[in-house]
Amino acid sequence: MKRIGVFVCWCGTNIGGVVDVPQVAKAASSFPGVVLATDYKYMCSEPGQELIVQAIREHRLTRVVVAACTPRLHENTFRKTLERAGLNPYLLEIANIREQCAWAHQKQPGRATEKAISLVRRAVAKASRLEPLFASTIPVTRKALVIGGGIAGMQAALDIADAGHQVILVEREPTIGGKMAMLDKTFPTLDCSACICTPKMVAVAQHPSITLYTYAEVEKVEGYVGNFEVTIRQKARSVDHTKCTGCGTCWEKCPTRVPSEFEQGLGTRKAIYVSFPQAVPNKPVIDRRHCRYFAAGKCRVCEKVCPTGAIDYQQGDQLIKEKVGAIVMATGYDLFEWEKVYGEYGYGRYPNVITSLQFERLINASGPTGGKILRPSDGKEPQSVVFVKCVGSRDPAKGKEYCSRICCMYTAKHAHQVLEKLPGARVYVFYMDVRTAGKAYEEFYLRTLQDGAHYIRGRVSKIYPEGDRLIVRGVDTLLGRQVEVGADLVVLATAVVPSRGAAELARLVGISCDQNDFYTEAHPKLRPVEANTAGIFLAGACQGPKDIPDTVAQASAAAAKVCALFSREEMAAEPTVAQVNQFLCYGCLECQKVCPYRAIEPVTVSENAAGKKIERTVASVNSGLCQGCGACTVACKPGAINLKGFSNEQVLAEVDALCL
Amino acid sequence: MSQVQGGIGIINLSAGDPSLVNEIKELGGEELLECIQCAKCAAACPMVLAGFPFFNKRVIQAILLGLRDALLDDSSIWACQSCNRCTEVCPREVNPFEIIQAMRRVAIREFALPTLAIEGLKSLYDTGHAVYLAGAGNTRAKVGLPEKPPSTLSYPEALKEVRTILENTELAELGVIPMGESGVTDSCEV
Amino acid sequence: MKVGFFIGCNTSFNRPDLEQAVRHAFPALGIELDDLEGQSCCPTWGTLPSVDVVGWCAVSARNHTIAEQKGLDIVTVCGSCYGSLSEAKYKMEVDPELKAKVNEVLQTIGREYKGTSNVRLTYYYLYHEIGPEKIRASLKYTLGGLKVALQPGCHTLWPSKVYYDKEEDPFHPRVLKEMVEALGATVGHYTRLIDCCGMGAMRSTDMEKSLNLFRRKILSIKEEVDPDLIITGCSSCLIQFDTAQEMLRREKKINFEIPVLHFMQALAICLGADPEKVAGLARTNVKSVIGKILPS
Numbered sequence A: 001m002k003r004i005g006v007f008v009c010w011c012g013t014n015i016g017g018v019v020d021v022p023q024v025a026k027a028a029s030s031f032p033g034v035v036l037a038t039d040y041k042y043m044c045s046e047p048g049q050e051l052i053v054q055a056i057r058e059h060r061l062t063r064v065v066v067a068a069c070t071p072r073l074h075e076n077t078f079r080k081t082l083e084r085a086g087l088n089p090y091l092l093e094i095a096n097i098r099e100q101c102a103w104a105h106q107k108q109p110g111r112a113t114e115k116a117i118s119l120v121r122r123a124v125a126k127a128s129r130l131e132p133l134f135a136s137t138i139p140v141t142r143k144a145l146v147i148g149g150g151i152a153g154m155q156a157a158l159d160i161a162d163a164g165h166q167v168i169l170v171e172r173e174p175t176i177g178g179k180m181a182m183l184d185k186t187f188p189t190l191d192c193s194a195c196i197c198t199p200k201m202v203a204v205a206q207h208p209s210i211t212l213y214t215y216a217e218v219e220k221v222e223g224y225v226g227n228f229e230v231t232i233r234q235k236a237r238s239v240d241h242t243k244c245t246g247c248g249t250c251w252e253k254c255p256t257r258v259p260s261e262f263e264q265g266l267g268t269r270k271a272i273y274v275s276f277p278q279a280v281p282n283k284p285v286i287d288r289r290h291c292r293y294f295a296a297g298k299c300r301v302c303e304k305v306c307p308t309g310a311i312d313y314q315q316g317d318q319l320i321k322e323k324v325g326a327i328v329m330a331t332g333y334d335l336f337e338w339e340k341v342y343g344e345y346g347y348g349r350y351p352n353v354i355t356s357l358q359f360e361r362l363i364n365a366s367g368p369t370g371g372k373i374l375r376p377s378d379g380k381e382p383q384s385v386v387f388v389k390c391v392g393s394r395d396p397a398k399g400k401e402y403c404s405r406i407c408c409m410y411t412a413k414h415a416h417q418v419l420e421k422l423p424g425a426r427v428y429v430f431y432m433d434v435r436t437a438g439k440a441y442e443e444f445y446l447r448t449l450q451d452g453a454h455y456i457r458g459r460v461s462k463i464y465p466e467g468d469r470l471i472v473r474g475v476d477t478l479l480g481r482q483v484e485v486g487a488d489l490v491v492l493a494t495a496v497v498p499s500r501g502a503a504e505l506a507r508l509v510g511i512s513c514d515q516n517d518f519y520t521e522a523h524p525k526l527r528p529v530e531a532n533t534a535g536i537f538l539a540g541a542c543q544g545p546k547d548i549p550d551t552v553a554q555a556s557a558a559a560a561k562v563c564a565l566f567s568r569e570e571m572a573a574e575p576t577v578a579q580v581n582q583f584l585c586y587g588c589l590e591c592q593k594v595c596p597y598r599a600i601e602p603v604t605v606s607e608n609a610a611g612k613k614i615e616r617t618v619a620s621v622n623s624g625l626c627q628g629c630g631a632c633t634v635a636c637k638p639g640a641i642n643l644k645g646f647s648n649e650q651v652l653a654e655v656d657a658l659c660l
Numbered sequence B: 001m002s003q004v005q006g007g008i009g010i011i012n013l014s015a016g017d018p019s020l021v022n023e024i025k026e027l028g029g030e031e032l033l034e035c036i037q038c039a040k041c042a043a044a045c046p047m048v049l050a051g052f053p054f055f056n057k058r059v060i061q062a063i064l065l066g067l068r069d070a071l072l073d074d075s076s077i078w079a080c081q082s083c084n085r086c087t088e089v090c091p092r093e094v095n096p097f098e099i100i101q102a103m104r105r106v107a108i109r110e111f112a113l114p115t116l117a118i119e120g121l122k123s124l125y126d127t128g129h130a131v132y133l134a135g136a137g138n139t140r141a142k143v144g145l146p147e148k149p150p151s152t153l154s155y156p157e158a159l160k161e162v163r164t165i166l167e168n169t170e171l172a173e174l175g176v177i178p179m180g181e182s183g184v185t186d187s188c189e190v
Numbered sequence C: 001m002k003v004g005f006f007i008g009c010n011t012s013f014n015r016p017d018l019e020q021a022v023r024h025a026f027p028a029l030g031i032e033l034d035d036l037e038g039q040s041c042c043p044t045w046g047t048l049p050s051v052d053v054v055g056w057c058a059v060s061a062r063n064h065t066i067a068e069q070k071g072l073d074i075v076t077v078c079g080s081c082y083g084s085l086s087e088a089k090y091k092m093e094v095d096p097e098l099k100a101k102v103n104e105v106l107q108t109i110g111r112e113y114k115g116t117s118n119v120r121l122t123y124y125y126l127y128h129e130i131g132p133e134k135i136r137a138s139l140k141y142t143l144g145g146l147k148v149a150l151q152p153g154c155h156t157l158w159p160s161k162v163y164y165d166k167e168e169d170p171f172h173p174r175v176l177k178e179m180v181e182a183l184g185a186t187v188g189h190y191t192r193l194i195d196c197c198g199m200g201a202m203r204s205t206d207m208e209k210s211l212n213l214f215r216r217k218i219l220s221i222k223e224e225v226d227p228d229l230i231i232t233g234c235s236s237c238l239i240q241f242d243t244a245q246e247m248l249r250r251e252k253k254i255n256f257e258i259p260v261l262h263f264m265q266a267l268a269i270c271l272g273a274d275p276e277k278v279a280g281l282a283r284t285n286v287k288s289v290i291g292k293i294l295p296s
Helices: A021-028 A046-058 A071-084 A098-102 A109-127 A151-162 A193-206 A249-253 A292-296 A301-305 A356-363 A407-421 A441-451 A502-509 A548-565 A590-594 A631-635 A648-659 B019-026 B040-044 B046-050 B056-064 B068-072 B085-089 B096-109 B115-127 B136-142 B156-167 B170-174 C009-014 C016-028 C053-070 C079-094 C096-107 C122-129 C132-138 C175-182 C201-205 C207-224 C235-250 C263-270 C275-279 C287-293
Strands: A004-009 A034-040 A063-068 A092-096 A136-139 A143-147 A166-170 A210-213 A216-224 A227-234 A257-259 A268-270 A318-324 A326-329 A333-335 A353-355 A384-391 A426-431 A454-457 A462-466 A469-476 A481-487 A489-494 A496-498 A521-523 A527-531 A536-538 A570-573 A578-580 A600-609 A612-621 A641-643 C002-006 C032-034 C074-076 C119-121 C147-151 C229-232 C260-262
Touching: A004 A021, A004 A046, A004 A109, A021 A034, A021 A063, A021 A109, A034 A046, A046 A063, A046 A071, A063 A071, A063 A109, A071 A092, A092 A098, A092 A109, A098 A109, A109 A648, A143 A151, A143 A318, A151 A166, A151 A193, A151 A210, A151 A326, A151 A548, A166 A216, A166 A227, A193 A210, A216 A318, A216 A502, A227 A326, A249 A301, A326 A502, A326 A548, A353 A356, A356 A407, A356 A489, A384 A407, A384 A469, A384 A481, A407 A426, A407 A441, A407 A489, A426 A469, A454 A469, A527 A548, A536 A548, A578 A612, A590 A600, A590 A631, A631 A641, B019 B056, B019 B096, B040 B056, B040 B085, B046 C201, B046 C207, B056 B068, B056 B096, B068 B096, B085 B096, B115 B156, B136 C009, B136 C016, B156 B170, B156 C053, B170 C053, C002 C016, C002 C053, C009 C016, C009 C235, C016 C032, C016 C122, C016 C263, C016 C275, C053 C074, C053 C079, C053 C096, C074 C079, C074 C122, C079 C096, C079 C119, C079 C235, C119 C122, C122 C175, C122 C263, C132 C175, C147 C175, C175 C263, C201 C207, C207 C235, C229 C235, C229 C263, C235 C260, C260 C263, C263 C275, C263 C287, C275 C287
Parallel strands: A004 A034, A004 A063, A063 A092, A143 A166, A143 A326, A166 A210, A326 A536, A353 A489, A384 A426, A384 A489, A426 A454, C002 C032, C002 C074, C074 C119, C147 C229, C229 C260
Antiparallel strands: A136 A570, A216 A227, A227 A318, A257 A268, A333 A496, A462 A469, A469 A481, A521 A527, A527 A536, A578 A641, A600 A612
């Protein structure tokens, strides 16, 4: 007979203020197998845990039920408590009577108490069927993959590499640097973005422990924490970078001009190009979609002028396989495609309505205008510049519900830059709120007000052309009046969205996204840089809109997590994984289809049947990959799969205890 | 183009006058640009309580936008009680009352001032008192006081001093009131 | 003890009985008043302060110099004068450039502003220099048995940074309350105590709005205190309370009248002054309440 102890927590007034805790303990003492039921103010505190340890010893408890908060918060805490008392840590069952009871039923304390008793009855029923589980160990490959070469990826790669580990950095664009390399100045210090970004790019390229793949994409990720196998597609550059010296003759002579991605369409590049002069690597690729030779079979100018014979039209994509122990996602952001939905702002038809990122290029000394603010339609210097905030942000009808976090600050910066560069120009900022939560941010915004920027609190309802100007119609809620302003240039602070392809990459890597396709962290407060798949970490705006300081901080945090994982050659694996009873399995592999972690593979087993040796296919779980979600156990028709710690028998006993 | 388009009441910000901000700063509203429109001043202002459309915070916003006409067309700035609750509560030491005063100074330079203000100034020049009642002598006598207080009224050389001051400050240059003539006029109650 | 008496236009011409009250009370408490001969308008807010800072401060500074030459502080009974004189002094103190400009102007009349005289309001001056206890001891009559509502007045409180005498918390003033209690009255509290009465520029600009504001206040007083007497700390408030009740009654917006006195009038009466001289110009019926103060 199992000897079960039940420990009911007050959690101060969190539970105790609603649920009659002593009554729950009293009721629990009569449940089958319970030899002790007691309560305490804060069970997770040191004296609370000590109470459990003493009770286990005194009453020779063999199973423990803790009725308290969610197991997500303190299951591990109490497992360690059991371990200290000499019990197997998996002989613990938690009854969540806080989030799922006291908090949810604050207005019905009587019924909440009844529910708490039911939840404890359930936990006791399960506890009596718990079996000891033992963690296994898995080896760790101490090499990391970083996906994305913006400031987040570069920082994470450098931190991990500086700690002495090998890093593979994969960037899909021809250069690393990401969005930060496109920016002119950074708020709130106004130091030049390139001056602090390009040295990092060089450091990445020169680091002996970093292998850099640009113009490359992650194609496949297999394996599990500590033991990933990654396939990287190196896209054909059509240039042999071992021969190329980056002399620039090819792109000088190339006859094809196309809009430059780096210049956000405000400037052009050639079909053979480096994205910008400080690109890393500073060697070109051929954009085959636009190259005359690839399109029409004629030209080959670059090949003719190349002094080292580096042009290689035959070059194909290459697949590279790498074994890594951890992955850092650092795929960054893109801007919301406002042109598709904002008809009231002209659907992108007015050349003088631009995005903030385009403005960054306009004002950048290395940009298409050499740093002069000129309106795109006719190259005239604008006398009136209107900034519109929250275009696609805080607008669930047309865009996103969330705040993009960086726009208030960069718009303040842009306003300041216009007033600095164009004396006498008028600057209007239409806003709903000014959000400046960051060190020295509010002060920066106030300085912009001092510069003379007109902040008008209200959303813009319409932008329409009148002559060669644009009329911006809004409301000044501070005056309580509708207002109109003539603008030579309108800059839209468009929402930050996950970079193109982020959701597909998440599926490929095996992590989850939120409703906006930002990568989901394992816990919003306590595990903010871990994905919910072990061994995969998040850095920067791929997890949510972030400015540079926060991005760099998160990248370093992710790197620290990777280094912690790499600090040992082996790591303990969770024992709560699925297990196939191969006698019952008939190899339908429905389980494989539903497994989100690709942890189930078919294997062939040989067995004797009626004197004959036969071979048949059954499912097998890779316990390194399995995250214990239990989806397979539901899909398994013969009931051959059990999740350890959540076996069918245990779960059914819980259901019976609740419903019978 | 005018700042307020007739009838429909849309304010045309492009017609805003950017020089207004500096004018206000020069006329005593030095801290104008410190304002972040938090509205604490308005929360303390009797004009808001009394229902005036333009009060401290809105006056400041209108100045920041250069809406000179809208401000001059409205008499609200002249209704300010000078109570200084706004100055007391302002978290950014904008001194909203000083800005209202500065806006009055702007208005006076455009001759957009109420008759009463002109009369007050005139009376100040003529008698040394902005508030002056011609029949006050009787009232004073009734309570046992000399007909004239020991002020500029009783001391012609003192009145001359006050006039000299007024003739040597901006009031003289503005030409709002006639100067140089003498003689006590009728009552004036500002 | 001697102090310069800055009378102010409104007091001189509108309510000279209030001037008489000061002229009686101060000497009765042993303080000699100096007439500051040749004083002018402070100047008040709607005039020079609305024209330019230098002109305003120059006229103000001239008034200051009269007291400075005699080595006296200035005491005034008018809220507006108190505000304008104090603020001009403050401005010249924090802005030496302004002070220099003002002195340039004053040079034309042979004066120089130094900033050595302080500006005080009558009852604050008495509170700090004589004290409620000594005042209580000097009284011939008291306000014993009278329920009083107070009206401290905006200009007596804000902006606190410019004033020589400060309340601990200008939004919860207590000096006037202590002073009225020293006269023996019971002071009732009402929620709109520190609301503006509507006098001044608002009344000149929009009488209706001014009266509405006043009505909120007087109704609060009537409903929450229902006093025998209202005592004000400011001469402008005195005028508003004294005249606006009648206007509202004529418009049938209130149906009562509460007698109103300035603190200095109540004090003078308690010190034995002739009520006809120190409160004879009141429009509200103060006679009955004065009857309760004086022995029959």
